[in-house]
Amino acid sequence: MADLDVKVFRFDPDTDDKPRYDTYQVTYREGMTILDVLFYILENLDGSLAFRYACREAICGNCAMYVNGLQRLACKTQVKDLKTTELFIEPLPSLPVIKDLVVDLDSFFGKYVSIKPYLIPAESPPEKEYYQSQSDRHVLNEAVDCILCGACYSSCPAVWTDEDYLGPAALIKAFRFYADSRDGAQKERLDLVAHEHGLWRCHTVFNCVEVCPKGIDNTSAIQYLKKQAVGRALGMGVGKRAAT
Amino acid sequence: MIYHQVLVVGGGLAGLRAAIETGDKLDVAVISRVNPVRSHSVAAQGGINGALANAENGRDDTPERHAFDTVKGSDYLADQDAVEIMTHDAPIRIIEMEHWGCPFSRTPEGKIAQRPFGGAGYPRTCYAADKTGHALLHTMYEQAIRRGVQVYEEWQVQRLVLENGKTRGVIAMNLITGQLEAFQAEAVLLATGGAGRVFARSTNSLIVTGAGQAMAYKAGIPLKDMEFIQFHPTALYGPSILISEAARGEGGYLKNNRGERFMEKYAPKAMELSPRDIVARSIQTEINEGRGFGDPGAGGYVHLDLTHLGKEKIMERLPAIRDIAMSFAGVDPIEKPIPIQPGMHYTMGGIDCNADGETVAEGFYAAGEVACVSVHGANRLGGNSLLETIVFGQRSGAAMLRYVMGLDKTRQGTIALEAALREEKERVEELLQRDGAENPGRLHEELRNTMFYKIGVFRQEEEMREGLEKVRELKDRVKKIHIAHKGRRYNLDLARNLELEGMVEMAEVIALGAITRKESRGSHYRLDHRERDDANWLKHTLAYRTDDGPRLDYKPVTITRYQPEARRY
Ligand SMILES: Cc1cc2nc3c(=O)[nH]c(=O)nc-3n(C[C@H](O)[C@H](O)[C@H](O)COP(=O)(O)OP(=O)(O)OC[C@H]3O[C@@H](n4cnc5c(N)ncnc54)[C@H](O)[C@@H]3O)c2cc1C
Numbered sequence: 106m107a108d109l110d111v112k113v114f115r116f117d118p119d120t121d122d123k124p125r126y127d128t129y130q131v132t133y134r135e136g137m138t139i140l141d142v143l144f145y146i147l148e149n150l151d152g153s154l155a156f157r158y159a160c161r162e163a164i165c166g167n168c169a170m171y172v173n174g175l176q177r178l179a180c181k182t183q184v185k186d187l188k189t190t191e192l193f194i195e196p197l198p199s200l201p202v203i204k205d206l207v208v209d210l211d212s213f214f215g216k217y218v219s220i221k222p223y224l225i226p227a228e229s230p231p232e233k234e235y236y237q238s239q240s241d242r243h244v245l246n247e248a249v250d251c252i253l254c255g256a257c258y259s260s261c262p263a264v265w266t267d268e269d270y271l272g273p274a275a276l277i278k279a280f281r282f283y284a285d286s287r288d289g290a291q292k293e294r295l296d297l298v299a300h301e302h303g304l305w306r307c308h309t310v311f312n313c314v315e316v317c318p319k320g321i322d323n324t325s326a327i328q329y330l331k332k333q334a335v336g337r338a339l340g341m342g343v344g345k346r347a348a349t
Numbered sequence: 350m351i352y353h354q355v356l357v358v359g360g361g362l363a364g365l366r367a368a369i370e371t372g373d374k375l376d377v378a379v380i381s382r383v384n385p386v387r388s389h390s391v392a393a394q395g396g397i398n399g400a401l402a403n404a405e406n407g408r409d410d411t412p413e414r415h416a417f418d419t420v421k422g423s424d425y426l427a428d429q430d431a432v433e434i435m436t437h438d439a440p441i442r443i444i445e446m447e448h449w450g451c452p453f454s455r456t457p458e459g460k461i462a463q464r465p466f467g468g469a470g471y472p473r474t475c476y477a478a479d480k481t482g483h484a485l486l487h488t489m490y491e492q493a494i495r496r497g498v499q500v501y502e503e504w505q506v507q508r509l510v511l512e513n514g515k516t517r518g519v520i521a522m523n524l525i526t527g528q529l530e531a532f533q534a535e536a537v538l539l540a541t542g543g544a545g546r547v548f549a550r551s552t553n554s555l556i557v558t559g560a561g562q563a564m565a566y567k568a569g570i571p572l573k574d575m576e577f578i579q580f581h582p583t584a585l586y587g588p589s590i591l592i593s594e595a596a597r598g599e600g601g602y603l604k605n606n607r608g609e610r611f612m613e614k615y616a617p618k619a620m621e622l623s624p625r626d627i628v629a630r631s632i633q634t635e636i637n638e639g640r641g642f643g644d645p646g647a648g649g650y651v652h653l654d655l656t657h658l659g660k661e662k663i664m665e666r667l668p669a670i671r672d673i674a675m676s677f678a679g680v681d682p683i684e685k686p687i688p689i690q691p692g693m694h695y696t697m698g699g700i701d702c703n704a705d706g707e708t709v710a711e712g713f714y715a716a717g718e719v720a721c722v723s724v725h726g727a728n729r730l731g732g733n734s735l736l737e738t739i740v741f742g743q744r745s746g747a748a749m750l751r752y753v754m755g756l757d758k759t760r761q762g763t764i765a766l767e768a769a770l771r772e773e774k775e776r777v778e779e780l781l782q783r784d785g786a787e788n789p790g791r792l793h794e795e796l797r798n799t800m801f802y803k804i805g806v807f808r809q810e811e812e813m814r815e816g817l818e819k820v821r822e823l824k825d826r827v828k829k830i831h832i833a834h835k836g837r838r839y840n841l842d843l844a845r846n847l848e849l850e851g852m853v854e855m856a857e858v859i860a861l862g863a864i865t866r867k868e869s870r871g872s873h874y875r876l877d878h879r880e881r882d883d884a885n886w887l888k889h890t891l892a893y894r895t896d897d898g899p900r901l902d903y904k905p906v907t908i909t910r911y912q913p914e915a916r917r918y
Contacts, residue, residue: 117836117838118838119836119837119838120836136587136588136677147790147841147842148788148789148790149790151833151834152832152833152834152841152842153833153834153836153840153842154841155838155839155840155841156841157383157387158555158556159383159387159388159389159554159555159556160387160389160391160392160554160555161554161555161588161590162392162588162590162591162673162677163672163673163676164391164392164480164482164483164669165383165386165387165388165389165391165392165554166386166387167383167384167387181676183676203525203838203839204525204838204839205839207525207839210384214384218494221495222491222494223449223450223491223492223494223495224448224449224450224491226448230448233444233460234444234447234448234453234460234461235447235448236458236459236460237455237459238455238459239455239456239457239459241459242452242453242454242455245452249452249477249484249487250480250483252386252391252483253384253386282450285450285452287450288450
């Protein structure tokens with residue numbers, strides 16, 4: 106592969122009036138990821154570049170950004186899979202920029218906290234572990250994989266237009282606890298999400314599913330919660346857990 | 350000046366667990382340079398050990414057996430009283446995590462599932478598929494949220510402030526604004542993780558730099574057993590991403606270029622599930638003797654073959670491994686073997702402390718991978734370090750609570766903290782003004798390569814001496830590094846390179862400890878001293894900082910009921 110032509114979004118609110126794009130020539134090497142490209146720039150071309158990173162193996166969720174028009178994890182994105190030598194690297198759209206590729210995730214985490222993202226058991230725990238059948242555990246398989254990277258949140262048109270919308274990640278978390286056989290707060294959990302800035306705001310655009318680096322089917326989980334909420338409104342009770 | 354009764358540095362499993370323990374009764378805050386869920390703990394894959402006796406063929410398991418396996422695995426360098434505490438607390442802490450919502454995988458009866466792991470007599474490793482660290486860390490974070498634990502996110506702690514052997518607080522930099530701030534506290538816990546990135550070919554997160562060890566060392570606290578570095582047998586060839594031991598626990602084979610399961614020659618009984626030091630050396634021997642694949646100049650590799658496990662088992666038990674192999678090596682393990690080579694994996698040594706996290710300084714505690722209690726001795730068993738984080742996180746939290754409740758004078762050391770803040774500001778200013786010629790990125794790389802290739806899987810005097818000399822050269826050159834960017838906001842260049850000096854000092858401690866220890870024990874394997882030497886070396890190394898480099902001292906190992914014997918598997 107030839108050398109890469111990398112355009113990077115740059116903005117330092119302390120010194121810049123408006124954002125700009127800087128272009129860097131980066132030598133490609135086999136197996137190079139977008140994160141490798143950024144480190145190459147930082148260490149060899151421009152020490153002023155800011156970006157987040159940590160695990161470099163797609164599990165910590167710290168390096169979500171917008172690469173060639175999609176929300177992706179920089180560490181998991183192989184340059185060769187983009188099938189071009191022209192790279193466009195930008196911060197996650199629709200979030201305030203702290204500097205360059207670093208965005209402010211306060212609203213994202215604030216909404217996550219608001220749905221009570223922790224187990225609320227119905228009764229005090231047994232001496233040993235709660236028993237949970239393999240099939241009950243299986244229901245959680247995808248939902249527990251969320252790495253809170255913010256890719257889905259940034260990709261969702263409902264988030265762009267309604268700043269109070271909880272967004273896919275908070276809702277998948279709500280599902281994760283709602284559907285956990287050990288949890289006892291189903292009613293409260295539905296109350297926290299079944300409102301106009303919650304479940305009903307999702308218009309099944311599926312962007313979140315497309316960009317999720319962990320392959321989580323957010324939309325189906327949201328649809329499942331919608332059905333539960335409707336069911337409750339129709340007096341069918343809550344808490345029945347069927348695999349989605 | 351910011352004040353909290355207790356400061357926990359590090360938002361990984363150890364730090365959060367400690368904060369949860371003290372949070373109800375004291376004003377506690379966590380400081381972390383990343384959002385807690387980004388901490389390295391999230392990357393742990395295989396599982397966490399505890400004698401729950403849930404597995405069909407593990408009903409006879411007990412904390413005593415867990416203790417024995419741990420001590421034997423440690424090549425008898427672990428302190429046996431501390432190991433016993435850990436293995437007895439293990440079921441309590443693991444069940445607690447389950448009660449808090451941790452999504453463990455399940456047995457057919459619905460109990461926490463357990464799998465076999467290296468060096469363990471029973472299937473003792475509790476797991477959540479092959480994403481156990483993620484499951485545990487997210488659960489711990491959720492509990493911290495539930496309790497309203499305050500977190501200073503994206504603050505990098507630069508310095509530990511002690512005065513006359515008493516803890517006063519820390520100096521930290523807000524990474525977003527670049528501002529330095531003094532934090533005053535009655536007790537400080539360092540839970541900053543390992544020092545993996547001092548080595549090339551590390552499986553560790555990029556932020557695992559030994560900052561805590563370096564900070565404590567600089568403040569005059571001794572570091573223990575730093576020469577013991579675990580090399581994991583199976584790091585993905587190339588990016589060194591870990592392929593969990595769970596892959597072998599579930600039945601994976603190691604094969605050389607003749608298609609032989611070569612572990613037969615080295616450990617005929619335990620085979621692929623021997624302790625890590627033994628498997629790593631066996632793989633490296635195959636590669637060195639020409640039975641590996643690929644370019645030996647790039648280290649070479651052997652195959653980790655899972656194909657016989659079948660699609661269903663791989664998808665159910667090892668989905669993340671499959672993802673990693675496909676994303677980072679383009680190999681689907683359902684169809685083809687995974688190319689692997691040994692990689693640096695774990696820092697057995699660390700801040701010298703006891704089973705309550707207490708150190709030689711009053712009010713200063715350590716827990717997790719940054720600490721050396723010691724429960725891992727010369728070689729850690731897989732699944733024991735996640736355990737260490739929650740057991741000793743909880744215990745050090747409880748110890749800090751007792752300590753702070755018993756104090757009669759508080760908010761001491763304001764002047765010392767102000768002075769330290771001034772010095773730290775000057776250090777940053779000086780670094781930014783400096784007109785040096787050295788590229789810090791290159792120094793990082795030279796350091797990592799020196800450590801991996803000179804003080805690595807196989808060690809010998811002459812090479813290690815060359816390594817140490819190189820490290821000392823780097824120590825001088827670090828003084829001449831050039832920071833390209835002078836701005837304060839999110840200055841990565843500055844934040845990363847403020848650490849470089851400390852990393853070089855950690856390398857020096859590791860190298861000197863390894864050269865001085867003239868025996869082979871656990872992960873420390875010398876071609877020029879191949880036997881364990883209990884008569885002379887059944888003791889812990891302690892390294893103290895002086896202006897001329899480390900001063901080494903030693904202290905005895907605590908032995909309760911397991912007398913050292915030869916380690917065979
Ligand atoms: C790939 C991989 C897989 C593993 N799998 C397993 C396994 O299956 N089972 C097992 O038992 N063990 C496993 N381990 C080991 C285990 O994950 C670690 O030992 C353990 O998670 C360390 O936890 P910790 O809380 O001590 O530190 P970490 O999780 O590393 O957390 C350190 C924290 O300190 C903060 N920090 C560091 N420096 C500073 C600073 N200067 N200022 C402010 N904050 C700072 C960081 O932000 C972070 O929050 C694995 C390790 C690796 C590398």
